[in-house]
Every structure is written in C-alpha cells, then in structure tokens.
Amino acid sequence: DTGVSQNPRHKITKRGQNVTFRCDPISEHNRLYWYRQTLGQGPEFLTYFQNEAQLEKSRLLSDRFSAERPKGSFSTLEIQRTEQGDSAMYLCASSFDDVTARVTLSGETQYFGPGTRLLVL
Amino acid sequence: LAKTTQPISMDSYEGQEVNITCSHNNIATNDYITWYQQFPSQGPRFIIQGYKTKVTNEVASLFIPADRKSSTLSLPRVSLSDTAVYYCLVVPSGSARQLTFGSGTQLTVLP
Numbered sequence: 001d002t003g004v005s006q007n008p009r010h011k012i013t014k015r016g017q018n019v020t021f022r023c024d025p026i027s028e029h030n031r032l033y034w035y036r037q038t039l040g041q042g043p044e045f046l047t048y049f050q051n052e053a054q055l056e057k058s059r060l061l062s063d064r065f066s067a068e069r070p071k072g073s074f075s076t077l078e079i080q081r082t083e084q085g086d087s088a089m090y091l092c093a094s095s096f097d098d099v100t101a102r103v104t105l106s107g108e109t110q111y112f113g114p115g116t117r118l119l120v121l
Numbered sequence: 122l123a124k125t126t127q128p129i130s131m132d133s134y135e136g137q138e139v140n141i142t143c144s145h146n147n148i149a150t151n152d153y154i155t156w157y158q159q160f161p162s163q164g165p166r167f168i169i170q171g172y173k174t175k176v177t178n179e180v181a182s183l184f185i186p187a188d189r190k191s192s193t194l195s196l197p198r199v200s201l202s203d204t205a206v207y208y209c210l211v212v213p214s215g216s217a218r219q220l221t222f223g224s225g226t227q228l229t230v231l232p
Contacts, residue, residue, distance in 0.1 A: 004164070033219065042208055042222025043165065056218055091164050093220075108212060109155075110220060112164025 004113035025094030035091040130227040143209030
C-alpha cells in the first residue's frame with residue numbers, strides 16, 4: 001500500500017502525559033500536513049511542511065504541540081502535558097508541489113491518512 | 122478563503138441519484154471547487170474538482186454554473202456504502218498550503 005500511513009491508530013493516555021504520533025506520507029510527496037478533527041466537525045489545519053521545513057503553523061498549535069519532519073520524509077507530532085481538550089482525531093495528509101511549475105491550473109489535492117484517534121482521560 | 126455553505130444532512134435511498142449543493146458566494150477567480158468524502162474513522166478522500174461547467178469522473182459529477190457561486194455534487198445510483206460526510210471546499214489554484222473544511226453534509230443512504 002503506497003498511501004499515507006499513521007501510527008498508532010488509537011492512543012489512550014492520562015492527562016499530563018506526553019504522546020507522539022507518526023505519519024509516513026506518500027513517498028514522492030514533498031508536502032506534509034497535520035490536521036485535527038473533533039466529533040461532528042471538519043478537519044482543522046494545524047501545520048504543514050515543505051520537505052523538512054515547517055512553513056506554517058495554525059494558532060491552534062499551542063506551545064505544547066511540536067511537529068518535526070527530519071530529512072523531509074516521515075513526520076512526528078508530539079503533544080506534551082496532554083489535556084482532555086486534546087482528545088480528537090489527528091490526521092496527516094501529503095501532497096506533491098511541483099516547485100518548478102510556472103503555472104498550476106488546478107487546486108491542490110491532499111491525500112489523507114487514516115488518522116490517530118487520541119483520548120485523554 | 123471563500124466560505125462554503127452546505128446542508129448539514131441528507132437522506133436518500135439505494136439506487137437514487139443524490140445531489141448535494143454547496144454555496145460559495147465569495148469564490149475568487151483562481152479558486153477551484155473541490156469535494157472530499159469521509160467515512161467514519163477514516164481520513165477524507167478526494168472525490169472531484171472543477172472550475173466551471175461540468176466535470177465527471179468514475180465516482181461523481183460536479184456541476185458549476187457560470188457565476189460559480191454555487192456547485193452541485195451529483196452521485197449517481199447511490200448504495201449503502203456511499204453513506205459518509207461530504208465536504209465542499211474552495212481551493213486556490215497552485216499550492217493551497219491548507220484546506221479549510223466546513224462541517225460537511227452527512228449523507229445517509231437507506232435500504
């Protein structure tokens with residue numbers, strides 16, 4: 001399977017603990033995104049990487065959250081001192097951005113992984 | 122980013138054609154209309170994208186009027202497995218950097 005994969009699929013933790021999630025994007029994709037989704041809502045953007053560089057962060061990404069993408073391949077999202085409000089589905093997506101293209105005649109398509117469901121007790 | 126409005130929920134029966142309409146009154150010239158589908162406990166999946174008139178693929182059709190202020194996703198002969206949340210997004214051409222999802226439309230297909 002060459003799609004986006006995420007691990008673990010489920011995580012239960014106690015308030016105050018740290019958790020780390022991993023995302024493996026589609027291999028040729030240079031962009032990687034993290035989103036958070038709560039029940040009944042659409043995904044909300046958290047941050048994205050172009051190769052190994054983290055280029056944008058949402059204000060939703062508090063200082064307890066940190067994301068990395070070493071070597072521009074897989075990415076990790078860590079939440080420190082988890083709170084019950086952190087309970088959500090964490091989604092990773094990837095896409096390919098042709099930086100050499102002078103004109104792009106379509107909107108970007110992002111490919112999502114299955115998500116990691118976090119429950120903070 | 123242009124805001125989208127779509128119905129919260131819709132019911133249909135197996136074999137029927139389903140049309141989900143989305144309004145995006147503030148769509149910009151370089152924006153594309155994109156639809157994603159999401160099943161429970163899965164990530165969203167790209168269905169279709171269009172700029173104007175009609176686009177069709179193996180899954181759905183997308184109808185966009187000349188003023189582009191709305192669009193309609195058409196699912197032919199739905200089955201139970203089409204029960205999902207459908208999101209309408211407006212995506213700028215080129216690199217969007219982030220997708221802005223609304224609450225989507227929960228489509229329930231009944232036997």
